Amino acid sequence: MGSESQYQIPAIEFAMNSPEVNRGTDEWYHLCKKVREACENFGCFEIVYDKIPPQLRAEFFSASRKLFSLPLETKKKNINPNPYYGYLGPSVLAPLYEGFGFDETSDYESLRSFTEEIWSRDQLCTVLSMMKKLDELKDMINLIILDSYGLEESSNLIMVSKRLIRLMKYAAPPSGEYTMASPAHTDKNFGTILCDDQVSGLEVQIKVDEQWVKLSISPRSFVFVVGDSLMAWSNGRMHSVNHRVMMCGEKERYSLAAFAQPIEGSIIKAQKELVDEDYPQVVKDLHYTDFSKFISSE
Structure with missing residues (x-):
């Protein structure tokens, strides 16, 4: 089971009324250093964030439950040809998992078109408000990462990534016993912000001893996960962390993932400022679209 490691992931507070979130202050650069070290040493960290209230999260997951309660034939109408987008139902590898993917969430048109007859206006506004606040949080993390390495934002690839959101449900295992609900994997994007409905299940593999740790985050917290593209x-320098979902007991788990996806045709390459004699280039330049198709193929 998880929690075998002596290590726990760092918890970093992003307090909105603190000098730490005022870019350019000494406190800001101290925050940058903590985030960078967490991403390099663990590949993830817990974000204690007070700008998204627990009530908004609770209302969001209430709307999410309504979406997953729809008949299967209705859920299958959420179609998208891109890998990991659209509706994914239970499979041999993940029999407890269901997920909805909505792309281009900067304008949320795919979300609106699919849910206009499912959610009330208030529920849709709740979901859109949650997405907007997660976009703001991801933009802040982008700036923190850039500043942590002393890089300019004007021409930087991670600042022009597109958004993909996935709403996820993990059924309770029939036996109630400790069961894999999502196989171990790394994300392929730049980074992912995760939150859940307070039913635990997310586990990460610690870099130092490769043991698994089960995460239990507070109602105010989120988890940031480094993806392969950011690595x-x-x-x-940054560690793309292996993670999985393991379920036990009788409760279903609902979670939300906000992905920062490289835009179509992006070439992912090591920043020249981060390549030197001590750190020669370790990964060849990647055409992200080809990379994504290869990963999702047989």
Whole structure:
């Protein structure tokens, strides 16, 4: 089971009324250092964030439950040809998992078109408000990562990534016993912000001893996960962490993932400022679209 490691992931507070979130202050650069070290040493960290209230999260997951309660034939109408987008139902590898993917969430048109007859206006506004606040949080993390390495934002690839959101449900295992609900994997994007409905299940593999740790985050917290693209972008300095979902007991688990996806046709390459004699380039330049198709193929 998880929690075998002596290590726990760092918890970093992003307090909105603190000098830490005022870019350019000494406190800001101290925050940048903590985030960078967490991403390099663990590949993830817990974000204690007070700008998204627990009530908004509770209302969001209430709307999510309504979506997953729809008949299967209705859920299958959420179609998208891109890998990991659209509706995914239970499979041999993940029999407890269901997920909805909505892309281009900057304008949320795919979300609106699919849910206009399912959610009330208030529920849709709740979901859109949650997405907007997660976009703001991801933009802040982008700036923190850039500043942690002393890089300019004007021409930087991670600042022009597109958004993909996935709403996820993990059924309770029939036996109630400790069961894999999502196989171990790394994300292929730049980074992912995760939150859940307070039913635990997310586990990460600690870099130092490769043991698994089960995460239990507070109602105010989120988890940021480094993806393969950010690992390549940072020339291997940031750690793309292996993670999975393991379920036990009788409760279903609902979670939300907000992905920062490289835009179509992006070439992921190590930043020249991060390549030197001590850190030679460790990953070849990647054409993200080809990379994504290869990963999702047989």
